[in-house]
Amino acid sequence: MLHLVNTSPFESSDLESAAKYSAKDSPILLFEDGIYAAQAGTAMEGRVKEIMGDHPIYALKADLEARGISNIIDGITEVDYTGFVELVEQHKTASW
Amino acid sequence: MKFGILILEGPYQHEASDSAYQFAKAAVEKGHEILRVFFYQDGVLNSTKLMEPQADDRHVQKMWSQFAADTGTEFIVCVAAAKRRGINDDVIADGFKIGGLGMLTELAIEADRVVTFRA
Numbered sequence: 001m002l003h004l005v006n007t008s009p010f011e012s013s014d015l016e017s018a019a020k021y022s023a024k025d026s027p028i029l030l031f032e033d034g035i036y037a038a039q040a041g042t043a044m045e046g047r048v049k050e051i052m053g054d055h056p057i058y059a060l061k062a063d064l065e066a067r068g069i070s071n072i073i074d075g076i077t078e079v080d081y082t083g084f085v086e087l088v089e090q091h092k093t094a095s096w
Numbered sequence: 097m098k099f100g101i102l103i104l105e106g107p108y109q110h111e112a113s114d115s116a117y118q119f120a121k122a123a124v125e126k127g128h129e130i131l132r133v134f135f136y137q138d139g140v141l142n143s144t145k146l147m148e149p150q151a152d153d154r155h156v157q158k159m160w161s162q163f164a165a166d167t168g169t170e171f172i173v174c175v176a177a178a179k180r181r182g183i184n185d186d187v188i189a190d191g192f193k194i195g196g197l198g199m200l201t202e203l204a205i206e207a208d209r210v211v212t213f214r215a
Binding site (some may be wrong): 004006031032062063080081082084085086088089092093095 | 097111122125
């Protein structure tokens with residue numbers, strides 16, 4: 001199952017819920033305001049790195065660019081919309 | 097693959113509809129079929145031809161109507177959600193049709209993947 005997280009971790013617990021209730025190794029895609037979790041150097045960085053121990057994390061490039069974020073946490077994979085579609089080909093989805 | 101898309105949020109207030117549009121375009125470009133886009137809850141507001149954004153802004157309804165014209169994708173607007181919001185056959189734009197919630201159930205059964213875009 002691919003978990004779609006579109007809210008900032010600074011205003012919502014969606015990322016935490018996705019991490020808590022999803023099976024190990026299931027991927028998480030951050031998009032829209034969700035990409036704030038991918039930004040390096042924030043108060044969330046440590047927690048996001050912990051989550052990355054159990055889940056590969058992807059971040060949608062268009063939404064990073066729309067918010068001017070270029071410094072993302074090492075190990076998070078940037079994908080474009082084609083990459084988003086490829087993730088959906090591989091997994092059924094849950095929108096948090 | 098056969099994809100379904102569910103949109104739960106109106107235009108302009110939130111980017112759900114914009115994200116869904118970009119996703120739908122990318123899916124079609126990769127050769128997938130979108131069986132249906134289902135507009136539910138405030139998502140029904142994407143279907144009104146009465147929206148009139150400023151000229152320098154995107155026109156969300158026209159983006160979708162053009163997508164329907166280009167790809168033949170079926171767009172269903174939930175009748176109960178639409179009636180609550182003053183959306184009826186007089187105001188829905190080209191490419192959209194009013195239908196029942198059963199068509200969402202049917203989509204969930206028939207599509208290989210359903211992706212939900214919400215606030």
